[in-house]
Amino acid sequence: MKDSKEGKESLFQKVSSTQIWRSIFRTGGIPTTRRQRMMGVLNNVFLHLHPVRLPKHAVKVKYTWCMGGLSFFVFLILTITGILLMFYYRPTVEHAYMDMIDLGEQVPLGIMREIHRWGAHLMVITVWLHMFRVFLTGSYKPPREFNWAVGVILLTLTLLLSFTGYLLPWDQLAIWAITVGANMGRASPFLGYEGPGAALMQIGDVKLVHPGADASFILKAGRFVGEATLLRFYVLHCIGLPFIIMIFMAVHFWRVRKDGGISGPT
């Protein structure tokens, strides 16, 4: 450290020269030289998602609006608060609603539900704005076409995550919003029993698509939004969709680097 007096080591310098510290942080103390700073990024599994050096425009907020990074950060917040919520929430018709009330009234730091819910809204907004920024800077153009497509999948998954989570409070708002959404599945062409072409999905006299077997039924695990739907949405929301979105995020970040880093002129 520059300001530590000659001959006298600061506390941080002492700590950062211990064997324990050096075993955890491969580059040692606060990096001051150019080389140390570069190694600091390269030698850290989280930081090394970044390149070591960037063109100047790429670190300006007015270029990226920070929206991709914030989308990811909000996703992390959602993961952490989501895990905390899972400690208390039981996805059954009997308990779900009461657990919601308890989350606000009995649990210490009872704003996890709020942060999780508003975070979910926020993530939808930041992902949209990120897409908007990428469009405006023309950053989907070659060689980044595929990463744009991956981004569209991420957007869809973000919406699905939000949608599946909407049911879990098991209040009027929840079941009716999901009912409206899931009922659209009934009208899927060929795959919904009220959809055009459903009558064609027939082998001999056996109907393949009917109220007990169609897109909407698969979504709801029943004819109505009920206990089975709650379980299905819970599993998708807490495990299925996060698992898939993380895979696509990994691809997305990896491609940002492989496509030549953040886009820029020339």
Added chain:
Amino acid sequence: MEIIKSFINYISRPTVLFTVVLATFFFVFPPNNWFMKVNRKLRIYKIWSNKGGIVIFSVLLAFFLFGGLTDHNFQLIIFKPDNVPIIGLIFGVTFFLWLGMKQALENDERIANNEPVDEYYDPEDKVLVWPDLIYVEFIALILCSVFLTIWGIVLKAPLEEPANLADSPNPSKAPWYFLGLQEMLVYYDPWLAGVVFPTLIIVGLMAIPYIDLNPKGSGYYSYAERKAEISIFMFGWLGMWVILIIIGTFLRGPNWNFFGPFQYWDSHLLPALTNVNLSEYVWVKWLEQGLPKNIIKREIFGFLLIGGYFAFLPPILTLTIFKKYFEKLGTARYSVFLVLVLSLAALPAKMYLRWLFNLKYLVAIPEYFFNI
């Protein structure tokens, strides 16, 4: 006061709102040189300057303050907890739209003067991620966390009555980000509004980089170099999607009736069921006969009209305004482009058919759930 309110109620009607948007949109986001010229002449581009930004922002703020402070009905909609994010969205989209367009126009000027764009730096002159990027990220993370924490403390997450399948609320609304789709249900049946259009939106978004062959404007903000692309995207995103969400969230009340921002949500108001199918128009009203028994014969005019939309419009467009694109894109890309553009235009088309003629379906075959 009441006059201002009833004026705002009036212009928020989908009919008026969309007509205003349609009439002005392409002057604000000009897709070609002609519109660009008008835009220049009327100095519309000034809204993307600092002054313009302040004006837009003040108008928005004034609107919400005025409504929020003086009107009970307005308060009921905007303070509904799940609607709060949409107000954030309105301000956010406006701000970033302004920020992006401002930079784009500034760069356009630089390009016109043969100067390098703002984003351009000497490629040799790079900065280190540590600390230059890390600290920006760090500040962003802290601000974001603080923002969310305060939001979480100030605004309770909503929890209504326990779920009850026997008691459906009126209106029943999907989560806000799907309200654009629910709003489309007014004009199209669920198989289109809920399944086909969303699929087309996803596929269409993914197709953008493969259709847009313009090599310019990659990696920096610009408008003049990619007018048509930006204009079409903005039309779909702002002109349709965002506006439909706003209408669906704030302006649709019981029985999915329209209510202006300052109107009371009267649940006794029943929707007027005066919509008529094309087949009834032609066979019953004009030809003064009964509807034919044969389904194909009954719906033949609808099929012809839709067939014509997708069969005759393409060659006409190809020979006129889209000529340039056809030559540039080649058959395959151009066909995909046309299908997407025509599908996008199908939404306002049906809206106007509904508003002008009370048209319900162009093709109505409820026997097979095939209504368009």
